Amino acid sequence: MKTDCLEIVNLWNTRHNSLSIVAPLLLEIGELASSFSSFVIQHVIRSANVPAHLYAKHACTLLVTESWTGSRPSFLLTSLMADDARSSFVE
Known part of the structure; x- marks a missing residue:
């Protein structure tokens, strides 16, 4: 998945140690993503x-x-x- 929000990418990468209010949501997304062979969240510039x-x-x-x-x-x-x-x- 690609996003222009670097904060989401950083939260995703630290979701297991995060105290963010969205951490439970990111963990749930991680559980759903485990059914895919690969799932990453990448940062792209807004123009892309x-x-x-x-x-x-x-x-x-x-x-x-x-x-x-x-x-x-x-x-x-x-x-x-x-x-x-x-x-x-x-x-």
Whole structure:
């Protein structure tokens, strides 16, 4: 998993010794992640993670839960297409 929040990465890496209020949540995520052959949380700069940043920004404005099944939300389409174009050059 990639995030532009370095604090989350640091909390994840120290979750077993953490007194943070989110430590129990991170431990639960760790238990769920154990079913995967590999799971890491990596820091990326915000410009490399535009769709996730836009989604988080959008989520902060919501009063209810939104979900999309089989469709992409219109506010993310441009950044998703740009992100897809960038990733095709990287691989």
